Every structure is written in structure tokens, then in C-alpha cells.
Amino acid sequence: MTMNHEEEDPLRATFMYGAGDVRVTEVPDPAIVDPTDAIVRVVRACICGSDLHPYHSLPDTPTGSSMGHECVGVVEDIGAEVTTIEKGDLVITPFAWSDGTCEFCRAGLQTSCRHGGFWNAGDVAGMQAEALRVPLADGTLVAVPVDENSPLIPSLLTLSDVYGTGYHAAIKAGVGPHTTVTVIGDGAVGLMAVLSAKQLGAERIILMGRHTDRTDLGRDYGATDVVTERSDEGIARVRDLTGGDGTHVVIEAVGHMPAYEQAVGTVRAGGVISRVGVPQYEEAPIGFGSLFGPNITLTGGPAPARAYIDTLLPRVLSGDVDPGRVFDAEVPLADVARGYQAMDSRSALKVLVTP
Amino acid sequence: MTMNHEEEDPLRATFMYGAGDVRVTEVPDPAIVDPTDAIVRVVRACICGSDLHPYHSLPDTPTGSSMGHECVGVVEDIGAEVTTIEKGDLVITPFAWSDGTCEFCRAGLQTSCRHGGFWNAGDVAGMQAEALRVPLADGTLVAVPVDENSPLIPSLLTLSDVYGTGYHAAIKAGVGPHTTVTVIGDGAVGLMAVLSAKQLGAERIILMGRHTDRTDLGRDYGATDVVTERSDEGIARVRDLTGGDGTHVVIEAVGHMPAYEQAVGTVRAGGVISRVGVPQYEEAPIGFGSLFGPNITLTGGPAPARAYIDTLLPRVLSGDVDPGRVFDAEVPLADVARGYQAMDSRSALKVLVTP
Numbered sequence: 001m002t003m004n005h006e007e008e009d010p011l012r013a014t015f016m017y018g019a020g021d022v023r024v025t026e027v028p029d030p031a032i033v034d035p036t037d038a039i040v041r042v043v044r045a046c047i048c049g050s051d052l053h054p055y056h057s058l059p060d061t062p063t064g065s066s067m068g069h070e071c072v073g074v075v076e077d078i079g080a081e082v083t084t085i086e087k088g089d090l091v092i093t094p095f096a097w098s099d100g101t102c103e104f105c106r107a108g109l110q111t112s113c114r115h116g117g118f119w120n121a122g123d124v125a126g127m128q129a130e131a132l133r134v135p136l137a138d139g140t141l142v143a144v145p146v147d148e149n150s151p152l153i154p155s156l157l158t159l160s161d162v163y164g165t166g167y168h169a170a171i172k173a174g175v176g177p178h179t180t181v182t183v184i185g186d187g188a189v190g191l192m193a194v195l196s197a198k199q200l201g202a203e204r205i206i207l208m209g210r211h212t213d214r215t216d217l218g219r220d221y222g223a224t225d226v227v228t229e230r231s232d233e234g235i236a237r238v239r240d241l242t243g244g245d246g247t248h249v250v251i252e253a254v255g256h257m258p259a260y261e262q263a264v265g266t267v268r269a270g271g272v273i274s275r276v277g278v279p280q281y282e283e284a285p286i287g288f289g290s291l292f293g294p295n296i297t298l299t300g301g302p303a304p305a306r307a308y309i310d311t312l313l314p315r316v317l318s319g320d321v322d323p324g325r326v327f328d329a330e331v332p333l334a335d336v337a338r339g340y341q342a343m344d345s346r347s348a349l350k351v352l353v354t355p
Numbered sequence: 356m357t358m359n360h361e362e363e364d365p366l367r368a369t370f371m372y373g374a375g376d377v378r379v380t381e382v383p384d385p386a387i388v389d390p391t392d393a394i395v396r397v398v399r400a401c402i403c404g405s406d407l408h409p410y411h412s413l414p415d416t417p418t419g420s421s422m423g424h425e426c427v428g429v430v431e432d433i434g435a436e437v438t439t440i441e442k443g444d445l446v447i448t449p450f451a452w453s454d455g456t457c458e459f460c461r462a463g464l465q466t467s468c469r470h471g472g473f474w475n476a477g478d479v480a481g482m483q484a485e486a487l488r489v490p491l492a493d494g495t496l497v498a499v500p501v502d503e504n505s506p507l508i509p510s511l512l513t514l515s516d517v518y519g520t521g522y523h524a525a526i527k528a529g530v531g532p533h534t535t536v537t538v539i540g541d542g543a544v545g546l547m548a549v550l551s552a553k554q555l556g557a558e559r560i561i562l563m564g565r566h567t568d569r570t571d572l573g574r575d576y577g578a579t580d581v582v583t584e585r586s587d588e589g590i591a592r593v594r595d596l597t598g599g600d601g602t603h604v605v606i607e608a609v610g611h612m613p614a615y616e617q618a619v620g621t622v623r624a625g626g627v628i629s630r631v632g633v634p635q636y637e638e639a640p641i642g643f644g645s646l647f648g649p650n651i652t653l654t655g656g657p658a659p660a661r662a663y664i665d666t667l668l669p670r671v672l673s674g675d676v677d678p679g680r681v682f683d684a685e686v687p688l689a690d691v692a693r694g695y696q697a698m699d700s701r702s703a704l705k706v707l708v709t710p
Contacts, residue, residue, distance in 0.1 A: 104624060112624035112649060172652070269459060269467035279642040286653065287637035292630060294467055295656030297527070301647045 012355070013129030014336045015064030019056055022337040025064065030125070030133040035081040038137035040073035040091060043148045044157050045127045045353040046327065047339050048095075049187045050278050053255070055340055066120040068128030068353075069095040070160035072153055075141070082137045089143035093127060093134060094305035095119065095161040100139025108307040113139070118302075128336055130355040142309045144317070154324030154352060155316045158192065162350070163312055163323045164305030165276045166192025166253070170200050171308075172299040173249040173274035177201040182238055182246070182266045183223070185253035186214040188326040188350040189276055191221055193251045195323060198222025199315075202249075206241060208234055208262065214349055217325060231258060235265035242268070249274060252300070257281045264290045275300035326350045367710070368484030369691050370419030374411055377692040380419060385480070385488040390436035393492035395428035395446060398503045399512050400482045400708040401682065402694050403450075404542045405633050408610070410695055423483030423708075424450040424474040425515035427508055430496070437492045444498035448482060448489060449660035450474065450516040455494025463662040468494070473657075483691055485710040497664045499672070509679030509707060510671045513547065517705070518667055518678045519660030520631045521547025521608070525555050526663075527654040528604040528629035532556040537593055537601070537621045538578070540608035541569040543681040543705040544631055546576055548606045550678060553577025554670075557604075561596060563589055563617065569704055572680060586613060590620035597623070604629065607655070612636045619645050630655035681705045 010026035017023060030039050045068050058065060075089045085091065098105050098113035105113050116136060120126040124135060134140055142159075146152055166189050175181060181197045183190050186209025197205050198221060207223035208230075209215045215226040227237045239246060246268040252259050255277030263273045264285065273296060285291075291298060315321045329348035331339040333355045342348035365381040372378060385394050400423050413420060430444045440446065453460050453468035460468050471491060475481040479490060489495055497514075501507055521544050530536060536552045538545050541564025552560050553576060562578035563585075564570045570581040582592045594601060601623040607614050610632030618628045619640065628651060640646075646653060670676045684703035686694040688710045697703035 107625065109625040109650060172650075270462065270464040275647060279647050282640050282642035282644060283638045284641050285637050286639050286641060287634040289637060291653070292634050292656045295464060295527075295654075297652060297654040298641065298646070299650075299652040299654075301650030 011130050012333055013125060014067040014333070016054055016058055016067050017062070017064050018060040019054070019058050022055070022067070022340045024334055024336055027125070027129070030131055032077060032079045033123070033133065034135065035079035036136050036138065037079045038075050038082055038085055038134045038141060039077040039131060040071070040093060040134050041076045041131045042071045042073045042127060042129060042355045043090070044153050045071040045129070045355070046157055047128070047336070047343055047351045047353065048161060049189060049343070051340070052344055053278060053280060055344060066126040068126035069119040070157060071127035072157045072160070074148055076131065078137060084138045085141050085143055090146050090148055091141040091143050092156055092159050092309060093141060094164070094309065096302065096304070096306070097124070097135050097140040098306055099136045105139060108304055110304040110306040111302040128333070128353055130333065140306065142306070142313070144313065146317070152316065154327045155322055158323040158326060159305065159309050159312060159316065161303070161305055162188040162326065163192045164308040165189050165303040166194070167196040167308050167312060168303030169193045169251040169253065169274045169276040169300060170196040173251060173272040175200040175202050175249055178203050179249055180204040180242065180247040182206045182208060182250045183253060184208045184250065184259050184262050185277060186211055186218060187253060190251070190253035191218050191326055192323060193253055193276070194218045194223050195221040195321060197251070199321070204247070206238055206247060208238070211346060231262065234262055238266040245269070246271065248272070251276065253277050255280050257284065260284055264296070267296055269294035272297045272299060276303060327352045330354060366485050367688055368480060369422040369688070371409055371413055371422050372417070372419050373415040374409070374413050377410070377422070377695045379689055379691060382480070385486050387432060387434045388478070388488065389490060390434035391491050391493065392434040393430050393437055393440055393489045393496060394432040394486060395426070395448060395489050396431045396486045397426045397428045397482060397484060397710045398445070399508050400426040400484070400710070401512055402483070402691070402698055402706045402708065403516060404544060404698070406695070407699055408633060408635060410699060421475040421481040423481035425512060426482035427512045427515070429503055431486065433492060439493045440496050440498055445501050445503055446496040446498050447511055447514050447664060448496060449519070449664065451657065451659070451661070452479070452490045452495040453661055454491045460494060463659055465659040465661040466657040483688070483708055485688065495661065497661070497668070499668065501672070507671065507679070509682045510677055513678040513681060514660065514664050514667060514671065516658070516660055517543040517681065518547045519663040520544050520658040521549070522551040522663050522667060523658030524548045524606040524608065524629045524631040524655060525551040528606060528627040530555040530557050530604055533558050534604055535559040535597065535602040537561045537563060537605045538608060539563045539605065539614050539617050540632060541566055541573060542608060545606070545608035546573050546681055547678060548608055548631070549573045549578050550576040550676065552606070554676070559602070561593055561602060563593070566701060586617065587620070589617055593621040600624070602626065606631065608632050610635050612639065615639055619651070622651055624649035627652045627654060631658060682707045685709060
């Protein structure tokens with residue numbers, strides 16, 4: 001294959017070698033392995049809040065752990081069996097790859113695809129790189145009629161993960177008109193959950209977060225109230241705002257146990273807790289005193305971002321919504337470690353990575 | 356008030372004084388306290404699977420714990436503000452009392468009524484008795500045009516709890532045509548869940564239980580398969596029956612941790628676990644490896660039995676369904692302790708109690 005970068009330059013990609021240890025490394029050029037593959041040159045990648053979990057806890061990994069699961073790129077090559085994607089297409093690459101044809105994909109649950117998987121596992125490398133191999137390209141990639149220099153690129157990039165993830169949270173929770181919603185977490189996924197709840201007609205959206213610049217953006221996206229307190233104080237504040245009852249829906253966009261406890265504390269009897277923050281715990285309270293007694297439903301999981309692109313893309317293309325505003329910093333690939341530091345220290349909300 | 360029993364006879368009611376210690380005790384006649392009360396003479400009460408939880412674990416309770424939350428009876432007296440229920444009405448008494456007018460009741464979640472509650476708490480006594488005071492009679496009671504000697508009484512009695520509870524499980528899980536369902540537990544609630552899933556059009560209903568007489572009744576109610584194995588073997592069997600995937604819905608009608616683990620093991624990715632067995636645990640696995648990764652929804656809780664009576668009553672009255680078949684034994688109130696023993700030893704499925 002021929003990449004746009006100079007032939008003699010080795011390809012660069014991001015690896016994590018342990019907690020806090022992120023480096024850009026030279027790797028072999030990606031190549032077509034299966035006839036259903038495509039090779040994508042990355043136009044923009046980014047760093048995800050979920051990348052901060054290994055950034056805090058990854059044990060020493062001498063071989064490195066490949067990183068990145070969100071990008072927009074240009075198709076450089078396709079395998080012999082790829083039929084819907086062409087060289088030169090600008091594509092959105094969702095954070096799971098999927099065949100698009102199995103029962104799970106047809107049911108809109110591409111994250112459980114019979115033949116699919118997640119990036120950065122096995123021989124499928126990550127997207128914080130100059131280029132990558134995409135398995136099952138027909139099922140996975142979405143071509144969009146946009147130039148790679150378009151100002152829409154950041155918003156399109158949110159469809160790889162965070163916008164679809166926020167939307168998944170709201171859809172699984174059944175948000176609609178007359179629904180009151182609490183969103184726990186003012187990270188990019190929390191803000192996308194606010195935007196999604198607003199799009200689905202939520203009557204009231206209470207955003208729990210402590211970073212004014214983020215909660216201000218949340219207000220722009222549709223939050224009607226902001227609660228800066230946490231734990232019991234935060235719960236009491238949401239209860240105060242809702243006549244003591246809590247909200248019909250609570251979207252938990254963090255993944256740590258205190259956020260789950262906050263969700264249990266702020267959800268209304270008969271309501272739904274929808275989790276899209278990757279849980280950093282396995283066991284949690286679900287008995288009579290937490291979920292069962294008040295008939296609380298617990299839902300959520302890894303978003304089938306691919307499923308939601310068709311729904312969400314038109315309003316991104318038309319400029320009706322601007323989810324790309326969650327990106328407030330940008331680093332070149334060589335400085336990706338600085339991007340991790342900025343997100344970890346909360347000085348950046350979400351960081352674009354430019355190869 | 357005047358009761359049908361002789362004036363000089365003191366009223367008898369069931370109390371539990373500790374694990375395994377059930378006795379019938381003399382109590383004062385119930386009386387109207389609030390103008391919204393009714394007094395109901397019990398025609399038939401029964402023993403619930405959930406009564407076996409304290410039967411196993413209640414600490415010594417010298418004052419006794421009032422028992423029973425299911426009955427059909429005849430209204431003997433009403434308070435001045437009761438308008439929809441009259442003396443002489445045959446009524447179904449659901450297992451929670453509720454005002455019928457608050458937002459939660461209007462939303463069909465009478466178990467979270469703003470002014471309601473559960474029997475056997477505070478000054479509201481239980482139904483394994485000759486008579487009882489019913490708070491908020493207009494919201495709570497459902498009058499049915501049936502004589503107290505009708506053969507329909509056992510089926511009507513299931514609308515107090517177990518039929519509504521099984522139906523709640525199926526409704527909360529979203530059972531419909533094309534849904535495959537596993538029901539864990541061949542107790543009365545499990546069997547009512549089978550009947551309910553069948554009524555809602557489930558395509559396949561796998562009943563997990565080990566008592567042939569009960570699973571045979573389950574087949575009559577609509578079970579298409581019976582799995583007698585438990586734990587990992589039971590899970591493997593359900594997976595075998597479903598091409599390795601598990602079922603869209605799993606109804607957990609037991610309440611013990613092994614049943615929850617069985618539910619997690621048998622539910623299909625993207626599916627729903629609906630719990631109506633009262634959980635005998637508070638913490639349980641809900642992280643990436645159990646619920647989150649495969650996008651499993653967990654729902655359920657105490658059934659608003661009151662909400663479902665309107666839906667389920669017509670087919671009971673017409674004889675289209677015969678949920679009363681879950682009663683396979685009957686004891687006079689004086690022998691209620693024997694009824695508990697029979698259910699605890701599994702020699703009886705569900706026991707009618709006749710005052």
C-alpha cells in the first residue's frame with residue numbers, strides 16, 4: 001500500500017506502557033489481512049475519558065498497549081470483498097468493529113456482533129496513530145460526503161464514540177417528552193447525554209458537574225439546572241429541585257462507584273438508571289434498599305455507536321448541532337502524552353489528536 | 356362493627372415469633388380508624404413464597420410479626436369517605452395499599468404510592484386472619500361481581516399478588532411476540548410469569564425448575580421447555596437450547612443469589628433480567644463482566660398488583676385462564692403453621708388459608 005506520508009517514514013502509533021506512561025512508537029505499516037479489511041489514514045483521532053482508566057491503573061506492560069478507538073480518516077486501501085467503501089472516502093470509524101449483517105448488528109447492537117470486536121485487542125490496533133487496519137470495513141465504516149479539511153471534522157469525530165454513547169444512554173433510558181433527567185458527569189459523554197436528552201425532548205435536564213466551563217457548555221446543549229455538589233449533598237440538591245422525588249432518568253457517565261451511588265440517590269421511584277461510564281467496579285448495591293424496592297431499572301453498556309450514526313449524522317452535517325464543541329484542545333500525535341496529561345488534570349475536556 | 360363470626364369469639368390472626376414459629380393469636384376486632392378505611396372479612400387468604408424468607412430468618416420477636424398480604428374478602432364496614440366500595444362487596448385486596456390518586460398510582464406504580472404502604476407494618480395488620488382493616492379502601496380494593504362461594508375465588512386470590520407479580524415481571528421485561536423467555540423458579544410466581552409471558556405472546560418459554568408437578572403445570576400455562584439442572588449446568592442447558600445465546604428475557608422469581616447468577620448466565624446480549632423474587636442480597640455483580648459489557652438491562656421490583664387487576668380480571672372471570680391452579684393445598688386458619696411447613700418442605704406449591 002501507499003500512504004500519504006513519505007514512504008521512508010515509519011508509521012507512528014500511540015502505546016501505553018503502564019499507568020501514566022504514554023509514548024508514540026514506530027510500527028509497521030498496516031496492511032490488508034482479510035479481504036473484508038480497509039486501511040484508513042487517520043485525519044483526526046482523540047483521547048477518550050475511558051483512556052484515563054488505564055492511564056491510572058495499567059500495570060507495567062513492556063510490549064505496550066495500543067491506544068485509541070475514535071477517528072475520522074480517509075480510506076487508502078480496501079480488500080477484495082469490500083463493496084460499500086471506496087478508496088478516498090472520508091469515513092467515521094466507530095469504537096467497535098462489526099459485520100453489519102448478524103442478528104445483533106441488525107438489531108442495532110453492533111457491540112455484540114458475532115464476528116466483531118473492539119480496537120486495541122488481538123491484532124487490531126488503535127486509532128491514536130497515523131493509519132490503521134479496519135476489519136469488516138463494510139459493516140464498520142460510515143462514509144460521509146465531507147472533505148478532510150472541513151470544519152465539521154470534530155463533530156463527525158464525536159460520532160465515533162461520545163455522541164453515540166450519550167445518545168445510547170438516553171435511548172436505553174427511554175427519554176422522551178415529559179421525562180426529567182439527571183446527568184452525572186460533565187465529561188464529553190455527560191455533555192453528549194445532555195444534548196441527546198434535549199434532542200429527545202426531555203422536559204428538564206439536571207447536569208451534575210463541577211467545572212464551570214463544561215457545565216456552561218452543558219447549558220448550551222440543553223441543561224436546565226446545574227448541581228455542583230457531590231455525594232449526599234448533591235443527591236439532596238437534586239431531590240430539592242424535584243420536590244423530593246428525584247428524576248425519571250439518571251444517566252451515569254462516569255463509571256466510578258460514587259457516581260453509581262449518586263445515581264441510586266437521585267432516581268425517582270419507577271425510574272431508570274442508564275450507565276455509559278465504563279464501571280470500575282463489579283459488585284454494587286441492587287437489592288431491596290437500592291433498586292428493587294422502588295422498582296428502579298438499570299440499563300446501559302457499551303454504545304453501538306455504529307447504530308446511531310445514521311440517526312445523528314444529518315443534524316451534524318446540516319450544522320443544527322455542534323457536538324464538536326466538546327473538543328477544547330488539540331495536540332499533534334507526537335505530543336499525545338501531553339494530551340493525556342491535560343485530560344487527566346482536567347485542564348482539557350477532550351483532546352483532538354492530529355497525525 | 357359486627358362481624359359474621361360470633362360476637363363473643365375473639366378475632367384470630369397469624370403472627371410469626373421467630374424463624375419457623377408461626378402461631379394463630381387472638382387480637383382485637385379491627386375497627387375503622389380513618390374515614391377512608393374499610394373492614395374486610397377474609398374469605399380466603401394464602402401463604403406467599405416470600406413469607407418463607409422470614410420463616411427461615413426472622414429473629415426472635417416476642418411481640419410477633421403480623422403475617423399475610425393476599426386475600427379475597429367481603430366488605431363488612433366502610434369509613435365515611437369511602438365512595439366506590441360498599442358493604443357486602445366481594446373484594447380483592449392487593450399486597451400494597453394505595454390512594455389511587457397520586458402521580459405514582461396514576462402512573463401504575465401503586466407500590467410507591469405517596470400515601471400508601473405494605474401490610475404488616477405499623478398499625479396495618481396482615482391478612483392471614485379472620486378480618487382486617489384496609490386503609491385507603493377506594494384506592495386499594497377492587498370489587499368483583501362474584502359470590503364468596505364461587506369456584507373462581509382461588510383464581511381471584513392470585514390477583515392479590517402472584518399473578519400480578521408474574522405479569523409485572525413480564526411487562527417490565529417488555530415480553531411480546533418473538534421474545535424468548537427463561538423463567539427461573541417453579542414457585543407460584545414463576546408459574547404466573549410463564550402464564551403472563553404466554554399471554555403476552557412470547558415465542559418460547561424455558562422454565563427452570565425441579566418439581567415435576569410444578570413444571571407440568573408450567574407446561575400447561577405455556578412453558579415450551581423445562582430445564583431441571585441448576586447453576587452452571589442449568590445455564591449450559593439454556594444456552595444449548597438457544598444456539599448458545601441465551602434468551603431475550605430472563606424472569607428471576609426466586610430472590611436468592613444463585614438465581615440471580617443463573618439469570619446473568621442465561622440472558623442474551625442486549626436482553627433484560629426482570630426480578631420479582633424479593634432479593635435476599637443487597638450487593639451483586641453488575642459490572643463489565645456481568646451486565647454492562649453485553650448491555651443487559653436489570654428491572655423489576657414489588658409488583659403494583661393493583662395496577663394489573665383491571666387488565667387480568669376479565670379472563671379470570673370468563674374462565675379463559677385458571678391461575679388458581681397454583682393452589683394445591685388448603686388449611687384452616689387454626690392450622691396455618693402446617694401450611695407454612697408444607698410450603699417450606701416443598702410438599703405444597705401454594706397453600707390456601709380458610710378462616
